[in-house]
Amino acid sequence: RVSGKRYDLYASCTGHSSSVASVDFSSDGRVLQSVSTSYELLHWSVAEGCQLVESQADQSWSTWTAKIGFPVMGIWDGQADGSDVNSVCACEARSFVVTADDRGMVRIFNFPCVASVPGARDHKGHSSHVQMLRISSDGLRVVSVGGADCAILQWQQHSSSEGAEGTQDWRSALESAVQQQLQKRRTLGGMAERGSR
Structure with a gap:
């Protein structure tokens, strides 16, 4: 209170x-x-x-960040040792759940994810393990926080379709953002170089 x-x-x-x-x-x-x-x-x-x-x-949950439980039992593949998945966040309204793992992957599954082969979409943006992730309140963005790379990445959904099958390739959104940042650095670097002459 x-x-x-x-x-x-x-x-x-x-x-x-x-x-x-x-x-x-x-x-x-x-x-x-x-x-x-x-x-x-x-x-x-x-x-x-x-x-x-x-x-x-039968309980309905306002949020789902638990790594275990019936609605997320399909996020664990046969190679996982139980410590591979570092963070989970579900967006029930848009029918997907995202996970962060030790391989540097942000994975998108349908939610609930109860099948043993749920058809995840894997996206790589971090150079090492991903510590944490959360979904924005509107369900259109995911923010992931890397471990050793100290990077905070924002992933944006460009499709109105729901679930992992209908989700647009978030990798292209990340690549676009990286290209924009590189262009800004080139522009700032060129301005600094001209200023030092």
């Missing part, structure tokens, strides 16, 4: 055996789901702060 600039503790949810990696609220705000770094998926009553033991399979 927020009161001006002061925050009041509403509840503490205790039960994970390791640190919490992601938190999502249900669409009605009554249930919280959390996933730990040891891959425990727990559900909590927001009103009481206590753990819920009954199934939340």
Whole structure:
């Protein structure tokens, strides 16, 4: 609860055996789901702060950033060791989920993604692992944050089609942005060179 600039503790949810990696609220705000770094998926009553033991399979979620759970079980391919996927973010309104992984890939899947071979679209822009990504509120952009390359990339969807199959090639959008940045650098470099003469 927020009161001006002061925050009041509403509840503490205790039960994970390791640190919490992601938190999502249900669409009605009554249930919280959390996933730990040891891959425990727990559900909590927001009103009481206590753990819920009954199934939340039919629950509608306002966000989905959990790396595990029924709607994202198809993001894990047979080669993944459980630590390859670093970040997940779903856009239910546009029916896609994006993942960031250790291979430097931003992958787009249909959402929910329950098939073992879901037909992901892979996009490479980072030179090393991708730490985190999030989808904009309108579902048209994805921002990814690299690890060793220290890069923040913005990916833009150019198609109004939904899902991984209808999503325009985001690589072309990235290449266009890179070309624009290179052109700006060339222009600024030329101006600096003329100024030093």
